[in-house]
Amino acid sequence: MIQILEEPIGVTYKQLISLAFNICDEFILVKRDQIILNENGKTFIDELKPYIKEIRKQEEWPGTRLFGHYADVYYFDCKDGLEEKLLTRVDRLYEWMQPELLEDLCFYKNGEEWLVTIAHENEGFIKTTERQEILKIREIEGIMIY
Template sequence: MIQILEEPTGVAYKQLVSLAFSLCDEFILVKRDQIELNEDGKRFIEEIKPYIKEIKKQEGWPGTQLFGHYADVFYFDCNEELKQILLRKVDRLYEWLQPELLEDLCFYKNNKEWLVTITHEKEGIIKTTDNQEILMIREIEGIMIY
């Protein structure tokens, strides 16, 4: 497990997300019930609507467990169109926050968590023991990991 020490921004964000899309097959974004989306957030959902694979009402997702509340967890397949949307929409990993967007971007590789973000806490974790993947992550300039 690799802890991200500083928020990836700019080129580092783009390279990390691009790497995640090249290695992973699925990702999620979350809409919490207790936070209302603003107009930007509603437009974002309309933009990604054609790509939504599934929406599940959940109490928890990687890194987060709610008590007495639920969230809509949006599931997507990794593809080039969505990669371009994610790269264009924000310039920082922890910028995925309501009410402007959905939040807690997480990637899955073979049904296992690969990149987990908890945006309100500004935390990111990459779950890999693959030496080649670790080398590729370390090569991203501007990403500080432990």
């Protein structure tokens, strides 16, 4: 597992998201029931509607477990049009938070967690043991690995 020590911002964020789209096949974004989206958040969901594969009511997702609350977890396939939306909507990884946007962007590869973020905690990590992926991650300036 690769712990992201500093928040990917700017070019580092863009390179990480592009790499995730190249490696992964699915990602999620979360809308918590107890946090009301503002107008920007509602507009963003409208933009994503054509790409939504599935919405599930869940009390947990990678890195988070709610007690007594649920969230709508939006599932998406990694498609080119979506990559551009994620790259242009924000400039940093932990900016994915309500009420402005959906939150906790996570990527999956073959049904397994690959990139996990817990935006409110400013935490993120990548789960991989594949040498080629680790080498590509190391090429991203600003990603600190230990």
